[in-house]
Amino acid sequence: MNNVKIIDPAQDPRWDKFVENHPFGWVVHLSGWKQVLEKSFKHMKGHYLALIDTTTDDIQAALPLFEVRSWLIGNRLISIPFATLCDPLISSGEQMDILFNSAVKLSRDLGISRIELRTFMSSPFIGNNSLTRDDYYKHHYIPLDKEPEELKKSFHRTNVRQRIRRAQNIGLDHRVADSESDVMTFYELHTKTRKKIGLPPQPYTFFKQLWRTFSPSKRMVLLLAERNNITLAGLILFKFKDRVSAEFLASDERYLNVSPNHLLFWEAIKSAYDEGYKIFDFGRTSPNNETLMTFKNRWGTQLVDLPQYFYPENAFKPGKKQESSTGYKLINKICHRSSESVCKLLGRICYRHLG
Secondary structure: OOOEEEEEEOOOOOOHHHHHHHHOOHHOOOOOHHHHHHHHHOOEEEEEEEEEEEEOOOOEEEEEEEEEEOOOOOOEEEEOOOOOOOOOOOOHHHHHHHHHHHHHHHHHHHHHOOEEEEOOOOOOOOOOOOOOOEEEOOOEEOOOOOHHHHHOOOOOOOHHOOOOOHHHHOOOOOEEEEOOHHHHHHHHHHHHHHHHOOOOOOOHHHHHHHHHHHOOOOOOEEEEEEEOOOOOOOEEEEEEEEEEEEEEEEOOOOHHHHHHHHHHHHHHHHHHHHOOOOEEEEEEEOOHHHHHHHOOOOOOOOEEOOOEEOOOOHOOOOOOOOOHOHHHHHHHHHHOOHHHHHHHHHHHHHOOOOO
């Protein structure tokens, strides 16, 4: 017999062990992610649905859901906010149906009508007719099944290999960040990068909490590219089980001609291979972001869908993408025209509603 219970992953010693042993388990499933989100964003609260074997008291499957409340864009349950890879931790369609039914009950108890599930490998187990599937977002990755120099042969000759060589020839340095002040340095670059593309940056407290929660265990690593004691670019990596994922890239556009971004990705790929990881991820991408899609394609990556599921059916509007909304276009225009301090303020305001 199995029962669904809501557990607190930070207080339940079974949880992180379950995540580590589950084939779909990733950094964002760990109890630390809940702590990061709830400390960074006051409009979020995590509810972890666990399917418990009543005989052994073991967790058989789980569905983390976050209550995201916003008077501006509506309340919803999301699994999991601000995460690239975030499957329900299931191993069968039956487990998914049981957990989803509990999720619907939870949504009613909370007075929330919309549920959004973000997946990667678990989609074959999701066949509920109440859910609407969308394959809009894409995911790039490289299997680390060859030595880096062999992998490099699949990289675009002029737009990747030559750029790596340029960074090396000019003598760019790179190092692993070792203090919270490095996180602040990265955040300043992140703000510049987001302003350049017309988007508000996530609040600094989000990166600070990520650093404090995951850097001690080396599950988060920040790489910095430097020249003459000036930081040119930064890359945040998540490391867990057999994967390394490049999650946040930031740089100063004044120095892009010396290719610090390419150097950081190359050093990250080499390090991941040397440390025994099997997959190097390039994160989630909107196909409307043609520049980023092209950048990732040039690294010899494989491309797959990141399916999302929506409940109820009217919660999903085909063709209605974030980039085409009036609000998105307005924020884009404001960020382009505003100072970095205004962009930071706008980020703090906007991320009170997002998930």
